Amino acid sequence: MSLIEGTAKRQSATAGGGCPAWCVFDHGRNAQPVILHESLPVVIEISVARDDSIPEWIDVRTAQYRPEDSDELPAPPAVELSYHRGYRYRVITLTAKEARQLATTLFTAAAHADNLEQTTPTGSQCERRS
Numbered sequence: 001m002s003l004i005e006g007t008a009k010r011q012s013a014t015a016g017g018g019c020p021a022w023c024v025f026d027h028g029r030n031a032q033p034v035i036l037h038e039s040l041p042v043v044i045e046i047s048v049a050r051d052d053s054i055p056e057w058i059d060v061r062t063a064q065y066r067p068e069d070s071d072e073l074p075a076p077p078a079v080e081l082s083y084h085r086g087y088r089y090r091v092i093t094l095t096a097k098e099a100r101q102l103a104t105t106l107f108t109a110a111a112h113a114d115n116l117e118q119t120t121p122t123g124s125q126c127e128r129r130s
């Protein structure tokens with residue numbers, strides 16, 4: 001089944017509304033799921049783990065949940081960033097705006113770590129900040 005066929009099938013399976021393009025949730029299998037829509041996770045393995053024997057990774061997905069009261073409108077989809085360490089994990093839920101801010105910050109920090117930006121002469125800029 002192609003991705004387009006799968007999307008069409010999912011859309012026909014949901015009552016009203018249909019799925020956003022990013023949704024991969026199997027609506028046919030769950031009659032009353034807590035999850036309304038869910039994207040595929042992107043998994044980032046952490047290469048510099050604190051302990052070599054415990055794997056660490058981050059996964060990022062978009063999710064939208066069914067409201068507790070069926071009369072309520074669902075909250076907008078959110079970005080879920082989950083930090084896993086072995087069997088334990090912690091989910092951080094971000095709005096689209098917060099996720100973009102984090103992405104920008106990570107991009108900048110990664111550029112610093114890559115040393116892509118021009119370095120300033122020692123002691124010139126860093127000392128002025130304090």
Ligand SMILES: [Zn+2]
Nearest residue numbers: 019023036037
């Ligand atoms: Zn869906």
